[in-house]
Amino acid sequence: xxxxxxxxVRKQILSVLAAWGMAPERAEITAEVMVDTDxxxxxxxxxxxxxxxxxxxxxxxxxxxxxxxxxxxxxSTAVVNGGHNLGHSTMVTAMQLATAKARETGxxxxxxxRSHHFGAAGYYARIAVDSGQIGLVTSTTPTKTVVPTRGxxxxxxxxxxxxxAPSANADEPFLLDMSTSTVAMNKVKVYDYLSKPLPAxxxxxxxxxPVTDSHAAxxxxxxxxxxxxxxxxxxxxxxxxxxxxxxLMVQILAGALAGATFAPLREPSDPNDIGHFCLxxxxxxxxxxxxxxxxxxxxxxxLRAEPPASPDRPVLVPGDIERTVRAERLEGGIPLSDAxxxxxxxxxxxxxxxxxx
Amino acid sequence: xxxxxxxxVRKQILSVLAAWGMAPERAEITAEVMVDTDxxxxxxxxxxxxxxxxxxxxxxxxxxxxxxxxxxxxxSTAVVNGGHNLGHSTMVTAMQLATAKARETGxxxxxxxRSHHFGAAGYYARIAVDSGQIGLVTSTTPTKTVVPTRGxxxxxxxxxxxxxAPSANADEPFLLDMSTSTVAMNKVKVYDYLSKPLPAxxxxxxxxxPVTDSHAAxxxxxxxxxxxxxxxxxxxxxxxxxxxxxxLMVQILAGALAGATFAPLREPSDPNDIGHFCLxxxxxxxxxxxxxxxxxxxxxxxLRAEPPASPDRPVLVPGDIERTVRAERLEGGIPLSDAxxxxxxxxxxxxxxxxxx
Numbered sequence: 001x002x003x004x005x006x007x008x009v010r011k012q013i014l015s016v017l018a019a020w021g022m023a024p025e026r027a028e029i030t031a032e033v034m035v036d037t038d039x040x041x042x043x044x045x046x047x048x049x050x051x052x053x054x055x056x057x058x059x060x061x062x063x064x065x066x067x068x069x070x071x072x073x074x075x076s077t078a079v080v081n082g083g084h085n086l087g088h089s090t091m092v093t094a095m096q097l098a099t100a101k102a103r104e105t106g107x108x109x110x111x112x113x114r115s116h117h118f119g120a121a122g123y124y125a126r127i128a129v130d131s132g133q134i135g136l137v138t139s140t141t142p143t144k145t146v147v148p149t150r151g152x153x154x155x156x157x158x159x160x161x162x163x164x165a166p167s168a169n170a171d172e173p174f175l176l177d178m179s180t181s182t183v184a185m186n187k188v189k190v191y192d193y194l195s196k197p198l199p200a201x202x203x204x205x206x207x208x209x210p211v212t213d214s215h216a217a218x219x220x221x222x223x224x225x226x227x228x229x230x231x232x233x234x235x236x237x238x239x240x241x242x243x244x245x246x247x248l249m250v251q252i253l254a255g256a257l258a259g260a261t262f263a264p265l266r267e268p269s270d271p272n273d274i275g276h277f278c279l280x281x282x283x284x285x286x287x288x289x290x291x292x293x294x295x296x297x298x299x300x301x302x303l304r305a306e307p308p309a310s311p312d313r314p315v316l317v318p319g320d321i322e323r324t325v326r327a328e329r330l331e332g333g334i335p336l337s338d339a340x341x342x343x344x345x346x347x348x349x350x351x352x353x354x355x356x357x
Numbered sequence: 358x359x360x361x362x363x364x365x366v367r368k369q370i371l372s373v374l375a376a377w378g379m380a381p382e383r384a385e386i387t388a389e390v391m392v393d394t395d396x397x398x399x400x401x402x403x404x405x406x407x408x409x410x411x412x413x414x415x416x417x418x419x420x421x422x423x424x425x426x427x428x429x430x431x432x433s434t435a436v437v438n439g440g441h442n443l444g445h446s447t448m449v450t451a452m453q454l455a456t457a458k459a460r461e462t463g464x465x466x467x468x469x470x471r472s473h474h475f476g477a478a479g480y481y482a483r484i485a486v487d488s489g490q491i492g493l494v495t496s497t498t499p500t501k502t503v504v505p506t507r508g509x510x511x512x513x514x515x516x517x518x519x520x521x522a523p524s525a526n527a528d529e530p531f532l533l534d535m536s537t538s539t540v541a542m543n544k545v546k547v548y549d550y551l552s553k554p555l556p557a558x559x560x561x562x563x564x565x566x567p568v569t570d571s572h573a574a575x576x577x578x579x580x581x582x583x584x585x586x587x588x589x590x591x592x593x594x595x596x597x598x599x600x601x602x603x604x605l606m607v608q609i610l611a612g613a614l615a616g617a618t619f620a621p622l623r624e625p626s627d628p629n630d631i632g633h634f635c636l637x638x639x640x641x642x643x644x645x646x647x648x649x650x651x652x653x654x655x656x657x658x659x660l661r662a663e664p665p666a667s668p669d670r671p672v673l674v675p676g677d678i679e680r681t682v683r684a685e686r687l688e689g690g691i692p693l694s695d696a697x698x699x700x701x702x703x704x705x706x707x708x709x710x711x712x713x714x
Contacts, residue, residue: 075433107465108464249533252522259643265659291616303512315505
């Protein structure tokens, strides 16, 4: 796959966002978040989303010119309306707001409604870490892909949850960024492409039995109204009710609390109305800031020093893999498939935007 | 198994706590929490803990006469020192504090250090619901039982997480109460007792391979220094790194933030120093309180109405099973094994406490 410098990818994203009429300062932030997501190796959530965003614009569901509005604000809380624009820059503002409130009162909670896709949740959790704080971010998802424990069809989204905390080493924060499903759709797609059997528990059929043929699984996920991705845990025997419960927790925080829609209750013609939830906690209100970061380091260093089950596969902590990929990609570039580059060329042509790839 | 009325169980717990020198108002609350836990069917965390508490007292590690102290307090935050007493009544106070702060500022975060076992985390999350708020509770655990993804030996605890939210029906709150491991030790013990093979992924050996022989698994968990319970997900192929990451999130909130010990860094002679974390959010700061409860009901009712994979096993939501068990036990009593009743008789004799079972 051809590799592109991060700056080139950023420039390309910016040119498309500008052509879509996004305000320059918002477009800068959005491009920055998207490139960072690609640098971390989360390929499904960065520049590869542009074709999906174009489809949303064409369907009249995404308003790239909209302003976000802070509808309500208190000492520790705020409510943001994203105006049906992309979620990236809205969420950067929301997290900055939560961070400022946590600086004053120890805690900040900000909810966002009427939003859209925002890339990877981890980016926003890390904003808290940049000021020495703890960040927790969740989001609803508009697509019904995950089957509840004991259920027969997809009704929940992959409802992500990200949690970040500073360690004593500023370059190595703790960063957990996960969907509450066992895996994302994209992983099944890759196994289908490679004709590799799936681990039993990634995808379930309408009788809650694991589907291990990756072709059958991927075609079921795309075309069938039964079965779906499993909640974290995989099967009921392996406690998928916990992953399912976490998905509902995310739905309650980013959906019910934020005032955003629950996907199964949304009509196809309704706006996506994705909701996000931001929590920031300032450790200085609970003890010494440096002591907290040192304690986080003690925890993660203890784990990294654990004897691994196989000598060539060390015990990692959340954030380690993404940090390695980021260093590699800053050096060697971001790999983009020819198919994706072709789609982006089409978007540029369609919008009369400069093509840079 | 013989069944005992909840009032009898409460009276028995109270008589032991009083003999241990616990202040009457604390003992009342502790007994109430423990009986409620037994009523919900969480048998491993209620009255059956008395023998363990006796061992902690005998080892000089549990101070049942200690007072809790609020060491620091702000508009949205507080830091509590549990004084090495049992965690139950300390946590009830901590959650009441968080609830009061959330009522004023929209959010309350209270941490607890120098605490002990507190039973089931869900009880405390529900305290927020009783005043129409959202509650999130996590706790560290002193025993190393869970092996990190790719690791070869137990280093983490089962680090529980509970989340509760009110629904439109006051008797049916959403209540998720889970360990971040696939299952708790107790479930392996039951399979060992029944000579039933374990689902592959509950217990891993030192090479990160599933152990399915329940006798081998249970004896490994009790006697060996390798392998252990798996984090939620089960195996690395089924994304156990997510359960592992959640266990670390709990450790950071209830341990590093609260200023409590990380079990692997504790010497056997050190106090247990368990830490807890409480978050309460008042939905009235983000919209209408009734609308929020109605949205939660819409979510859970949608799921309960989903067609199940097998007709006789309906789709449930977190809290449903415990509610059913509670109704049964309020009617028919709490089952206690003769072995446990014998142990409690011994405790009563040893402490000259009245025996009521």
